[in-house]
Structure formats: structure tokens, C-alpha cells
Amino acid sequence: MSQTEQEQTPKLQLQQPMQQMTISASTQELAELLDIHLGALRPKEPAWRVADSPISGRGIFASRDIEAGEELFREHTLLVGPTAHRSTNLRTCTLCYRLIPGTTDPEALCPAGCGLPVCLACRDSPRHELECKLFRKWRPLEQNRIEPRALRILSVVRCFFLDEPQRKLLYAMQANADRYYMKEVERAAACFEHFPREQDMLDFFYRTVCAFNTNAFESRSNVDGHEVLVRALYPLAGLLNHQCTPNAAHHFKDGETIVVCATERISKGAEITMSYAKLLWSTLARKMFLGMTKHFMCQCVRCQDPTENGTYLSALFCREQGCRGLVIPVQTRTLQPDWRCLTCENVFPHAKMARYQDFALNTINNRINSCSVQDMIHFINELCPRFCPPSNYVLIEAKLNVIWRMTRFDRDQYTPEEMAHMDRYREEVLAILHKLGAGECTLKKLITEEIP
Numbered sequence: 001m002s003q004t005e006q007e008q009t010p011k012l013q014l015q016q017p018m019q020q021m022t023i024s025a026s027t028q029e030l031a032e033l034l035d036i037h038l039g040a041l042r043p044k045e046p047a048w049r050v051a052d053s054p055i056s057g058r059g060i061f062a063s064r065d066i067e068a069g070e071e072l073f074r075e076h077t078l079l080v081g082p083t084a085h086r087s088t089n090l091r092t093c094t095l096c097y098r099l100i101p102g103t104t105d106p107e108a109l110c111p112a113g114c115g116l117p118v119c120l121a122c123r124d125s126p127r128h129e130l131e132c133k134l135f136r137k138w139r140p141l142e143q144n145r146i147e148p149r150a151l152r153i154l155s156v157v158r159c160f161f162l163d164e165p166q167r168k169l170l171y172a173m174q175a176n177a178d179r180y181y182m183k184e185v186e187r188a189a190a191c192f193e194h195f196p197r198e199q200d201m202l203d204f205f206y207r208t209v210c211a212f213n214t215n216a217f218e219s220r221s222n223v224d225g226h227e228v229l230v231r232a233l234y235p236l237a238g239l240l241n242h243q244c245t246p247n248a249a250h251h252f253k254d255g256e257t258i259v260v261c262a263t264e265r266i267s268k269g270a271e272i273t274m275s276y277a278k279l280l281w282s283t284l285a286r287k288m289f290l291g292m293t294k295h296f297m298c299q300c301v302r303c304q305d306p307t308e309n310g311t312y313l314s315a316l317f318c319r320e321q322g323c324r325g326l327v328i329p330v331q332t333r334t335l336q337p338d339w340r341c342l343t344c345e346n347v348f349p350h351a352k353m354a355r356y357q358d359f360a361l362n363t364i365n366n367r368i369n370s371c372s373v374q375d376m377i378h379f380i381n382e383l384c385p386r387f388c389p390p391s392n393y394v395l396i397e398a399k400l401n402v403i404w405r406m407t408r409f410d411r412d413q414y415t416p417e418e419m420a421h422m423d424r425y426r427e428e429v430l431a432i433l434h435k436l437g438a439g440e441c442t443l444k445k446l447i448t449e450e451i452p
């Protein structure tokens with residue numbers, strides 16, 4: 001499971017607050033539906049309870065004191081399916097996520113003609129039988145190629161096979177309404193001769209797509225050495241509200257199970273939170289990401305500290321002749337702050353610094369995507385210091401990428417010198433996590449290798 005996977009930092013503008021769909025269940029009913037959903041995974045005496053949150057909507061609260069590192073719950077997904085992103089291998093079984101042997105699409109597709117890739121072992125399973133029947137009834141237009149738009153809708157279509165309490169749970173989840181989300185259903189409809197046109201059916205799909213867009217987790221896991229990316233709904237984990245320095249973190253056990261643990265001591269009554277953004281992103285990067293994807297502006301303590309707990313993750317070099325001071329954004333409540341040099345105290349407009357930050361981001365990301373580990377180390381050590389302060393989050397992400405590649409792949413091919421650089425990067429990242437008060441977070445576990 002990779003939390004350190006490189007993602008492009010968003011550059012878009014903040015959108016209008018979204019309209020929310022009506023939620024049919026009371027908080028008490030939701031808690032009961034969640035208990036049914038957890039089933040055997042429900043802890044005998046949960047350390048938490050669901051209640052209304054001062055941060056937003058509903059949340060999860062500690063019902064007793066919780067120790068750092070304690071597992072709070074694990075949960076099986078309510079709905080899950082392939083993301084079918086272009087970067088993923090589509091010849092992945094839609095049920096067990098194993099890579100299907102062979103080299104061509106027709107070899108991977110179900111021979112019954114449902115248009116879904118499914119492995120030999122899963123072809124006769126009752127789960128595939130249901131999906132197979134439904135997709136065949138709709139008549140997929142493409143018979144020889146795996147169609148990503150049809151594959152992507154599978155996670156949504158699976159709402160058909162939910163039982164009554166599961167359906168109620170789906171409708172009890174928060175869902176932001178945006179007609180744009182209907183596009184996903186329309187794109188899928190274009191792949192079939194007889195996609196359903198009944199309004200109630202389309203409404204059901206739409207609601208599900210909205211729930212996915214509001215709550216889905218993208219989980220990357222490793223199945224038999226093959227990297228799998230799924231999107232999944234976890235109704236309980238989805239209730240955790242966001243803080244930029246949260247007290248809980250999650251990881252995935254396989255494509256279909258999420259595990260949530262406390263990252264620090266949590267007192268009875270406190271709200272349990274997780275971060276929707278990357279821990280090591282700068283405040284501006286987090287704000288833009290949260291605004292774009294989750295439609296809110298975070299006001300947590302970390303978001304209001306221009307030094308970012310002394311990590312200076314946003315810092316860039318001063319543009320004034322002869323000054324190499326650090327420049328940081330000074331206002332914290334806007335997406336277009338003024339920036340000020342800590343040395344010469346000159347003030348720079350946001351537009352200028354944003355261009356500079358984008359330049360650093362693009363330069364470093366291009367290298368990450370194209371360079372060997374050896375070239376990356378050279379680039380980080382020799383070239384980056386000329387244009388990017390060592391505390392800048394983009395450079396930290398580059399170091400994480402090196403750690404990730406060196407610990408996960410071909411370990412023995414590196415020289416002791418290269419290993420020493422990696423150890424130094426690791427110490428730097430751990431020091432930043434410590435300053436942020438990130439506790440026993442998933443990222444710390446990943447780079448100290450507690451998660452295989």
C-alpha cells in the first residue's frame with residue numbers, strides 16, 4: 001500500500017460550496033446501520049461512538065481514553081470496484097484483482113460476453129454470475145476490448161446487489177450533489193445497447209456516484225506482486241472528519257479492508273480525525289486540494305500558523321538580488337496570500353511566488369517520473385539546492401519518492417553511499433513529522449517499514 005505515491009498537486013481554483021443531498025437516517029439509525037455493516041469486525045467494546053460533530057456533519061468520538069497506536073476499527077468495504085484509470089492494467093480480475101494471464105484483452109474478457117475482465121477462478125463464482133447476467137442484459141457494444149468507462153461504472157452498479165440495510169446505509173452517507181457527476185453514468189451508458197433508462201434507476205446510480213465522489217477512498221494494494229488501484233466506500237471510516245494534523249490514520253489490508261489506528265493519545269470525548277490531504281503538503285497545497293475535492297476550507301491550528309509548525313513546507317527562496325532568505329505566505333485564510341522574506345522582509349505578490357512554486361513542482365516532478373534512483377539522488381543533492389529550499393514540500397516529496405523506491409524495489413543494487421543518502425532523507429522526513437506532531441502516522445510506519 002502506497003501512501004507516498006506521487007500525486008500532482010492541484011493548481012485549480014476553489015469552487016462554490018456544494019449542495020448536499022438529504023440524508024434519510026438519524027445519527028442513532030446510522031450508528032445501528034454501521035453496527036450491522038461491521039458485523040463480525042465490530043469490536044466488542046468499541047473505543048468510539050458516532051455523534052454530531054462541531055467540525056462538520058457527523059463524526060466519530062472517543063468513548064474512553066485511547067492509546068497511541070491502538071487499532072480503532074477495521075472495516076470491509078460497502079462498495080468497491082476498479083478505478084480503471086489509464087495508468088492501471090485493465091486486464092485485472094474484477095473480483096479478486098489478480099492479473100489475468102495472457103497478453104490480449106479478449107483473453108481476459110469473460111467468455112460469456114459481459115464485457116468484464118474476470119479470471120478463470122472467478123468466472124463461475126456466484127458474485128460474477130450476478131454481474132455477468134446484468135451486464136449481458138445491457139448488451140455491451142465492445143466485445144473484443146476492455147472498455148474503461150464500462151469497467152469504472154462497475155463499482156457504482158454494484159449498489160444493485162446491496163441488501164436492505166446496506167442500501168439504507170448508502171443513503172445515510174453524506175453525498176455532495178453535482179450534476180457533473182452524472183457524466184460518469186452517461187459515459188458508461190454509451191458503452192451499452194440497452195443501458196437502463198428508468199428514472200428511479202438512474203437516480204439510484206446518481207446518488208451512488210455522488211456518495212463515491214464525496215467519500216471514496218482510493219486504495220492501492222499489492223496483489224501477487226501486481227499493483228491494484230480500487231475505489232471503495234467505507235461508511236464508518238468515511239465519517240472521520242479532517243484535520244491537517246489528525247489523531248488517527250488509515251491503511252488498507254487488501255483492496256477491500258481499511259484499518260484505522262490512533263496516531264496519538266486521544267482523550268475520552270475528543271473527536272477522532274484523519275487527514276484527507278497528504279500530511280507533508282504545504283498549507284496552500286492542502287487548502288487547494290481540500291477546496292477542490294472536498295469543498296471546504298480548513299481552519300485548523302496548523303492551517304493558521306505561517307511557519308507551519310516550524311517546518312516551512314511552503315518556503316521558497318527570496319527573489320530579491322543578493323538575498324537568499326526564506327519567503328513564506330503570511331496570510332493564512334486566503335488562497336492568494338502575500339509572501340514575505342524572513343531575512344530582508346520584502347513582500348512579494350502571490351502570483352509571482354505561485355509561478356515560482358509551480359516551476360519547482362514541475363521541474364522536480366518531471367525528474368521523479370523519468371529518472372533512475374541514482375539520478376534522483378544527484379538531482380536532489382546537487383541541483384535542487386540552487387532553486388528550492390530544503391524545507392519545501394515538493395523537495396520533501398522527492399525524497400520520499402527515493403525512500404519509497406529504494407526500500408520497495410531491488411534493495412541490494414544500491415551502494416552504501418546511496419543507502420546513506422536515503423537514511424539521511426528518512427531522518428529529515430521523520431524530523432518534519434515530529435514537528436508536525438504527526439505521531440504514529442501511516443507515513444512514519446511506511447518509511448520505517450512497519451507496513452509490508
Ligand SMILES: [Zn+2]
Pocket residue numbers: 093094095096097098118119120121122
Ligand atoms: Zn479473479
Ligand SMILES: [Zn+2]
Pocket residue numbers: 110111112113114115116118128131132133
Ligand atoms: Zn461474465
Ligand SMILES: [Zn+2]
Pocket residue numbers: 243244245298299300301302303
Ligand atoms: Zn488544516
Ligand SMILES: [Zn+2]
Pocket residue numbers: 318319320323324325341342343344345346
Ligand atoms: Zn529577502
